Amino acid sequence: MSLPAHNSFTYTSSAARVIFGAGSLQHLVRETDLLGARRALVLCTPGQRAEAERVAALIGERCAGIFDQAVMHVPIETARHAREVARELGADCAIAIGGGSTMGLGKAIALESELPILAIPTTYAGSEMTPIYGITEAGLKKTGRDARVLPRTVIYDPELSAGLPLKLSVTSGINAMAHAAEGLYAPDANPIMSLLAEEGLRALAEGLPQLVARSADLAARSQCLYGAWLCGTVLGNVGMSLHHKLCHTLGGSYNLPHAETHTVILPHALAYNAPAAPEAMQRIARALGTDDAAQGVHALAARLQAPLSLRELGMPHEELDRCTDIALQNAYANPRPLERTALRALLENAWQGRAPE
Numbered sequence: 001m002s003l004p005a006h007n008s009f010t011y012t013s014s015a016a017r018v019i020f021g022a023g024s025l026q027h028l029v030r031e032t033d034l035l036g037a038r039r040a041l042v043l044c045t046p047g048q049r050a051e052a053e054r055v056a057a058l059i060g061e062r063c064a065g066i067f068d069q070a071v072m073h074v075p076i077e078t079a080r081h082a083r084e085v086a087r088e089l090g091a092d093c094a095i096a097i098g099g100g101s102t103m104g105l106g107k108a109i110a111l112e113s114e115l116p117i118l119a120i121p122t123t124y125a126g127s128e129m130t131p132i133y134g135i136t137e138a139g140l141k142k143t144g145r146d147a148r149v150l151p152r153t154v155i156y157d158p159e160l161s162a163g164l165p166l167k168l169s170v171t172s173g174i175n176a177m178a179h180a181a182e183g184l185y186a187p188d189a190n191p192i193m194s195l196l197a198e199e200g201l202r203a204l205a206e207g208l209p210q211l212v213a214r215s216a217d218l219a220a221r222s223q224c225l226y227g228a229w230l231c232g233t234v235l236g237n238v239g240m241s242l243h244h245k246l247c248h249t250l251g252g253s254y255n256l257p258h259a260e261t262h263t264v265i266l267p268h269a270l271a272y273n274a275p276a277a278p279e280a281m282q283r284i285a286r287a288l289g290t291d292d293a294a295q296g297v298h299a300l301a302a303r304l305q306a307p308l309s310l311r312e313l314g315m316p317h318e319e320l321d322r323c324t325d326i327a328l329q330n331a332y333a334n335p336r337p338l339e340r341t342a343l344r345a346l347l348e349n350a351w352q353g354r355a356p357e
């Protein structure tokens with residue numbers, strides 16, 4: 001794709017050291033030492049305790065302890081508890097192994113203490129590549145950007161995602177695709193991030209069907225993790241729009257599951273924005289090997305047997321009006337102006353599980 005004459009942009013690269021490949025967890029000691037860490041606190045969810053213990057065993061005396069209480073959306077109480085534990089143990093580094101919830105906990109610690117984070121992601125959410133943090137207090141999730149929370153080192157080892165259940169692998173992969181799709185029409189888009197976005201979409205559109213065919217296939221897992229890395233980088237570098245706003249509203253106000261909500265909303269958000277972002281849609285469609293971005297994402301999700309409706313995620317139908325109102329609060333950039341009637345229709349289609357209009 002050639003650069004149009006009127007194109008001007010600012011590009012700031014943010015540095016994270018990435019170690020990628022099957023078995024790359026073997027480099028953990030080297031990477032911990034490169035960060036100068038002598039007392040690392042290992043973070044995980046209760047469900048990933050065994051993986052955290054494996055990490056602790058690998059780094060041996062460099063491990064100060066394990067904190068296994070990460071939960072989705074980082075409740076402030078959990079963040080405070082983890083910060084206290086990190087202080088008491090004299091931790092000089094946080095090693096986060098798991099999905100976006102565990103990365104988020106590491107970020108909440110780093111936000112106050114500036115501890116370096118070494119991230120070992122096992123889902124495709126992409127938080128490890130972003131300076132975005134989120135903390136939930138009194139039922140309200142606040143997000144922000146701060147360079148201190150960007151992990152310094154990321155170990156992408158596809159072997160560690162082998163146990164990620166197939167359904168979650170699919171929806172988590174589409175969560176990643178959403179970052180790239182919105183990155184292509186971001187107000188601060190730039191050619192480098194657009195290249196990564198298109199390649200990330202292509203990698204996941206190829207990798208996810210391979211995973212569904214053979215869920216333990218390491219090549220397919222590598223392909224998806226590679227795509228997730230690129231899509232997460234896009235999320236970390238350019239602004240998101242309507243799709244992410246709707247998902248945060250649905251997740252934050254109605255407690256809908258994160259990756260599944262992204263999966264249901266993405267085709268509809270793309271259909272809404274399509275008339276105002278033709279070049280982005282063309283690039284998304286090309287990456288998916290289809291003619292139409294919105295229909296292509298919907299067809300992919302259907303083929304992967306992912307959820308297609310808000311109804312099946314438990315969204316109460318009578319809340320769609322209020323949800324539309326919340327999504328219209330606080331102006332944010334979007335290629336197509338936000339129109340109440342059209343947004344309400346978008347949510348109705350998504351609730352019913354219809355193909356995008």
Ligand SMILES: NC(=O)C1=CN([C@@H]2O[C@H](COP(=O)(O)OP(=O)(O)OC[C@H]3O[C@@H](n4cnc5c(N)ncnc54)[C@H](OP(=O)(O)O)[C@@H]3O)[C@@H](O)[C@H]2O)C=CC1
Nearest residue numbers: 045047048073099100101122123125127130132160163164
């Ligand atoms: N700040 C940012 O840039 C971003 C933040 N996020 C945030 O991250 C959260 C969502 O992240 P997401 O990764 O989807 O969700 P989680 O981190 O909550 O993980 C989802 C599920 O995956 C399971 N899981 C994770 N790894 C494995 C594994 N290796 N094997 C088996 N099961 C596994 C977990 O099981 P178990 O509970 O048993 O561990 C959990 O049930 C949200 O709060 C979202 O807002 C998401 C993207 C970007």
Ligand SMILES: O=C(O)/C=C\C(=O)CC(=O)O
Nearest residue numbers: 132133134143175244247
């Ligand atoms: O809510 C957060 O913690 C920050 C960003 C995201 O969750 C991105 C997303 O919606 O996937």
